[in-house]
Amino acid sequence: MRLGMRRLKRCQLRLLLTCFSALLVIGYWENIDNAFVSHVMSFSYRYLVNSFSFINATLRVSPEDALKYSDRRYLINHEKKCLNEDVLLLLFVKSSSEHFDRRQAIRSTWGNETYIEAKLGIRIRVLFALGLHPNPEHRRTLTTRLLFEDQKYQDLIQQDFIDSFHNLTLKLLLQLAWKETFCPYAQFLMSADDDVFVHVPNMIRYLQLYGRGDHKDLWVGRVHRGSPPIRDKYSKYYVSRDLYPWLAYPDYTPGSGYVLSRDVASRIYRASLSLNASFHIDDVFLGICAKVAEVAPKNHMFFSGEGKAPQHHCIYEQMMTSHGHVNDIYDLWKDAELKSTETESTSPGLMWKIYCTIMKVRLLCLPLLSNTYPCKAAFVHQDL
Incomplete structure (x- = not known):
């Protein structure tokens, strides 16, 4: 008798949890859809179908x-x-x-x-x-x-x-x-x-x-x-x-x-x-x-899209664009111009390349630290 009651309570608890989870999904489906499901579907559509012939028509x-x-x-x-x-x-x-x-x-x-x-x-x-x-x-x-x-x-x-x-x-x-x-x-x-x-x-x-x-x-x-x-x-x-x-x-x-x-x-x-x-x-x-x-x-790895690039001399070597600059544009230009002049006058040596690789790994590869250039950009040198 007690075993049956325990099983009944477990079933009721599972049913309540299932109903609660379903209500949460229903209530937040639009957010879930916008944040995850639509991205999965669109990515699959882009790589599995990828004709876009409908545009012409x-x-x-x-x-x-x-x-x-x-x-x-x-x-x-x-x-x-x-x-x-x-x-x-x-x-x-x-x-x-x-x-x-x-x-x-x-x-x-x-x-x-x-x-x-x-x-x-x-x-x-x-x-x-x-x-x-x-x-x-x-x-x-x-x-x-x-x-x-x-x-x-x-x-x-x-x-x-x-x-x-x-x-x-x-x-x-x-x-x-x-x-x-x-x-x-x-x-x-x-x-x-x-x-x-x-x-x-x-x-x-x-x-x-x-x-x-x-x-x-x-x-x-x-x-x-x-x-x-x-x-x-x-x-x-x-x-x-x-x-x-x-x-x-x-x-x-x-x-x-x-x-x-x-x-x-x-x-x-x-x-x-x-x-x-x-x-x-x-x-x-x-x-x-x-x-x-x-x-x-x-x-191109060094176009930042909507992101703001980390400010560092090793980044300036290959930077193309960086988004979100208003008040700091003069300082950024001064640093970038200086780095560009140094690059023209001297060829970077092995130690400088190693140093910049380490710095770019720290700036670009740590999770949540940067949303601009991809991590693999840290291992590229002078690939404009």
Whole structure:
């Protein structure tokens, strides 16, 4: 009798635990789905199916509808900024009207065209892509300041769309269209955010090494593969199933920083003129256009994506981009510039390589310490 009661109590306890667990799963299913299940499904979809043939059939629009997004009026423009000039790199920085200090910091550091040409003998062009401030009252005040700023520096490109997260695709189209129309001879196009540090000396060396070939088929950055659409309605990255019903995005590089060769930029731009640009996540839209244009991204370990790189001399040797820099950009440029000068004057010896390997292992390989460059980057030396 007692044995039977014990068994009954155990069964009741198991039943209660099962019901409680089921309730927890039901209650938190959306979070579980967003955080884990959707990633597993999308990753499987990307590597098991990986055709994305639906893009051509489903996301295409008429040329007239496409023009609604790409044919925006220029409010500030510089049509002759790099026309018919020997420009290695056209570097577009996505900025906002009120970010005067960020633009000035970039002009004074890694975006200083005059310094780059004098120091490295390479011609680049740095421009800032802008829309209109969302607040009409602020917009009127900012317009005067922007015109004064542009009169002094002549490096702003502004179109008449509201500058917001949901219009980032319009800012992407601005860059592609401007490159195609006003700077067709630039060998490479780079897009970066205004809180990103670009190690321009390293970037130029990398592009020059790549340019020993035919300058073609380059799309390089931090590649995201098998990323799922975010279905959490409270996220700014939310994408409805009506807009994008599939399990995974095509491979893409984060909008914080990536580089396209001239031919790839043109092919992606032409593809964008036939696709639904109401898709508001610009880097994913770039990936969609690239898939249509049959272009695949190349992953580079020292593009940081959304992460912020550790500040250390051994990191600066190979750094391409680092995200999340505003107040520290001057100090970072000073250190990176110094390291670049040392590298040019002396070849690193064996002891320095061993030291840097140890330091990079400590900075990049310890769990939860870094979310930028992968651990295997610690064992790469001068592989720009």
